[in-house]
Each structure stands twice: as structure tokens, then as C-alpha cells.
Amino acid sequence: MRSIMKLEKKTLLPLVVGASVFTLGFFAMSAAGAGTSPTDGSGQPRAAGPIVETAAATLAERSYQIEAPGRLQAWEELTLVAEVSGKIIYVNPKFTLGGRLQKGDVLFRINPADYVAERSRAEAAVESAEATLVQAKHANRRQQDLVKQGVVSEAAKDTAIANLAIAEAGVSQAKSQLQRATENFARTTIVAPFPTLVAQETASVDTYVAPGQALATLLDTRAGTLVAGLSPEKAAAVSRMLKAGSGRLKAVAKTNSGSVGSGVLTGYIERFAPKVDEASRSALVVAVFPDAFDPANDGRIFANDFMTLEITVQSTDTVWQIPSGTVRKGQFIWVVDNNTLQRRDVTVVRNLGDTALVTSSIPLEGAQILMTLLSEESEGLKVRTLPSSMLAAR
Incomplete structure (x- = not known):
């Protein structure tokens, strides 16, 4: 009897262990299934694929600003050189670094004595x-x-x-020599060729100068110009505005992180350069700023300084504002449609930091734009979007 009871205990032991394992497995699977339910919060079947976050596009104004870096230049920059030799006998007190002079003002004079004598001899020869x-x-x-x-x-x-x-030729030769002597005499008095800001000068009284010697660098203060390179899309937008014929296209020059100055200039777009920039393969646009070198801008605006050109243009297409991080390679976005990724090509018209202004041939109204950066992204990839309740909790 005791042996029979021992046998029954040995026979029941595997059954008890098996039942325990089955029960634990059932609860483990139930617990795991609770985290990966085949339905979403609304009871609908959940699509396969990674969970992603999306954002909506918002309608933006069709007018927007495009920006491009450039360098501010004077309307004209001239290196002044001596055309005759001699000793400087007079220098205008305003002819100093940063000095301002009007067109026609005498900058300095070279001793004319030798050239007066030369002209007299030439007159006698005539x-x-x-x-x-x-x-x-x-x-x-x-x-x-x-x-x-x-x-x-x-x-x-x-x-x-x-x-x-021979006599007729002698007269012609004598008159030519007189003309040359007269010109050399005139060259002893150097005048400002345009409204001038002195950027550099080396002339001083009693200094002997020779022909070709550089004496000063002069800036034309009538206006400043800024040349900036535009991408094909930006160039097309500016060209469209210029052809619209609604007056001069306004331009603004602002200082940036690379600027020495601190001012803001208002001007207009003058023209496009006839050739593209070989290095950047961009279209070059020329902006004019009439007040760039007014005395009021002394110490705030500098020639050869880096500035950012800003132009307000009007888009013929609808403009959308979306998170900048959703744009891939600056060319397209992913839209989640029926839990599937679909590529939409976009044109970025302006980057605003966290957001970007874009245009698209397909309206983006109501579109779910992929924000999550996936290791692999492809057309038709199945994804799962976060429910609105979970987004609110985040």
C-alpha cells in the first residue's frame, strides 16, 4: 500500500509541474499582449511598423523674404596715382583718412614751375x-x-x-607738344573726381612723387552696392518681381554675425549680373543703397563689410509653414497617409530656424507630415502614428 502511494505521487508530479508552466506562460503572454495590442485606442486594427510623430502644415502669407549674403561696396573705388613727377606743395586739410570732399575739390598740388616753363616753350614753338x-x-x-x-x-x-x-607738319607737331604740356600742367592739380570719402592716403607736403605712384584710395559716396548670389529658385522669384513692373523692388541690407558694422540700409534691386558666379553657381543680383555712405552712417556702415541682403517677394504658389526638421535633404518631406509614407517634393523658400516656408505642387492642407527621423525611410513604408491622447500626454 505504501509503495502504491509512492508510485501515485511520482506519477502526479510531472503533471503538476506542467500545469504550473502552462499557467505562467499564459499570464506572460497576456502581459506581453497588453503592450502590443493589435488594436489602437479606438478599437481599430493597429498597422505594423515603427511608431512616429507627425505635424500639420499651416497656411502662410504668399509674400516672404529671401536672404543672401554679400559684401557692401562703394559705388566706385578709385586708386589715385600721380601722373606727373614733382614735389607736393599743397594738401587739402580734409584730405585725410575718413575725410569727405565734394566733386571738384582740390586734393593736393604738385609744384607746377617746370610744367609752366614747358608750356611756355611749347606755346613759343607753336x-x-x-x-x-x-x-x-x-x-x-x-x-x-x-x-x-x-x-x-x-x-x-x-x-x-x-x-x-614740312611747315604744316611742324605746326601740327608744335600744337601736339603744347597740348601735352598743357595737360601735364593741369595734372599738377589733383581734384576729387566724385563726392569722395578718403579710405587711404599717403600724400604730404614736400613729398616728391613720381608718375604711377599710388597716393590715395577714394570711395564714391553717391551710393553703396551689394552683390549677392541667389539660388535658381530665389533668382526666379526676384526676376518675376522685377518683370512685374510695380516700381523699384525694395531691398534691405542687414548686418550679420560676420559684420563689423551695426546699421541697416534700405535700397532697391538694380539688376542681375550677366554671368553666374563660377564658384557657387549662383545668379548674382546687384542692390543699390543710396544712403550707405552718408555722414549719419559713419562708424555704423563700412565699405567691404559683410551684410545680408533681404528681398521681399510674392509667391505665385501657396506657401506653407512646416517644422524645419521635417524637410529631407532640402528637397522633400514624408507624408503619412493611411499609415504609409508618401514622398512630397517641396521647395524651401525661406528657413526661419525651427520652421520653414515651403511650396508644393500638391496641397499640404490636412497632411500628416513625418517629424520622427527613422533609420530607414522609403516610399510605402508602414508606420504607426501616435494617438492624439498620447501626444497630449507628451
């Missing part, structure tokens, strides 16, 4: 040559008459004609 010409003309007429009378030979007439030609 008078002498003209007197010789008068004699040659009279002699030629006499010889012509004598030849007709048969008094002199044809050779004498030819000599008179040759002497007349």
Missing part, C-alpha cells in the same frame, strides 16, 4: 611753326606764278610744295 608756315605758303604761291611765267623750273615748284608740307 608761334614759330605758324610763322614758318605763313612764309612757306607765300613762297609756294610765288613759285607757282613763276612756273606759269616760265621763269623757274618745275623742280623749284616741287621744292616749294615740299617746304609747305
